[in-house]
Amino acid sequence: MIKLNSVTKTYKLGDETIYALDNVNLEIEKGEFIAIIGPSGSGKSTLANIIGGLDTPSSGEVLVDGQSLAKAKDKDLSRYRNKKVGFIFQSFNLQPNYTALENVEVPLMFAKVSEGKRKAKALECLKLVGLGDRTNHKPSQLSGGQRQRVSIARALTNDPEIIIADEPTGNLDSKKGAEIVSLLKSLNKEKALTLIIITHNASVAAEADKILSIQDGRVQETRKGS
Numbered sequence: 497m498i499k500l501n502s503v504t505k506t507y508k509l510g511d512e513t514i515y516a517l518d519n520v521n522l523e524i525e526k527g528e529f530i531a532i533i534g535p536s537g538s539g540k541s542t543l544a545n546i547i548g549g550l551d552t553p554s555s556g557e558v559l560v561d562g563q564s565l566a567k568a569k570d571k572d573l574s575r576y577r578n579k580k581v582g583f584i585f586q587s588f589n590l591q592p593n594y595t596a597l598e599n600v601e602v603p604l605m606f607a608k609v610s611e612g613k614r615k616a617k618a619l620e621c622l623k624l625v626g627l628g629d630r631t632n633h634k635p636s637q638l639s640g641g642q643r644q645r646v647s648i649a650r651a652l653t654n655d656p657e658i659i660i661a662d663e664p665t666g667n668l669d670s671k672k673g674a675e676i677v678s679l680l681k682s683l684n685k686e687k688a689l690t691l692i693i694i695t696h697n698a699s700v701a702a703e704a705d706k707i708l709s710i711q712d713g714r715v716q717e718t719r720k721g722s
């Protein structure tokens with residue numbers, strides 16, 4: 497379970513203090529599908545990055561399964577990210593010179609997994625996203641939706657418990673975007689992965705169990721059916 501207590505993130509620019517997050521309190525249950533919506537600059541990525549251990553709050557507490565992230569050392573935060581979290585970004589962030597398989601292997605290289613195990617796991621994850629027949633293609637030889645599926649496979653290699661997707665459909669047309677969301681949703685259901693999606697797309701948000709709507713760093717929660 498993820499719990500945020502009075503989380504605030506500020507940036508100082510000259511005399512001005514920007515509240516990227518302003519006293520955020522929330523709880524996310526294991527296996528929940530959460531959508532984060534809100535205008536540009538409202539704090540969506542800041543919130544997702546803090547939950548994913550890519551960033552730390554200025555004040556407040558972040559607890560994941562009882563482990564405190566707010567005051568964690570860099571080493572512990574990177575272990576948390578590598579073990580528990582899979583990130584997916586709008587721009588895919590794939591290495592252009594690597595094949596699909598090699599791209600998916602990258603986190604396993606960082607985790608110092610042996611070559612044989614690495615290739616087997618990367619292939620398993622590519623098959624899971626329906627790309628078992630595209631392992632030797634470079635990103636430029638794949639469609640946008642396929643590139644995003646490679647980045648999803650890469651996010652799955654370490655068997656994460658939490659998937660954080662920052663506008664995963666932002667660079668895709670609506671049909672490909674819907675396919676990506678339904679793939680993420682099936683992982684959420686079948687593997688009981690906690691799924692956190694930032695989206696500008698109302699129909700994506702409508703599929704979530706809970707919607708966190710952010711305005712000027714303040715979060716409002718809407719649960720389905722309420």
Ligand SMILES: Nc1ncnc2c1ncn2[C@@H]1O[C@H](COP(=O)(O)OP(=O)(O)OP(=O)(O)O)[C@@H](O)[C@H]1O
Pocket residue numbers: 507508509514515516534535536537538539540541542543
């Ligand atoms: N390093 C930084 N220094 C100063 N201000 C920052 C920094 N990073 C983010 N901000 C500010 O914090 C606020 C929240 O940024 P954030 O990236 O979380 O927005 P967002 O909701 O993800 O927006 P978008 O939809 O455009 O991606 C913004 O007003 C932004 O200008």
Ligand SMILES: [Mg+2]
Pocket residue numbers: 540541542662
């Ligand atoms: Mg953002």
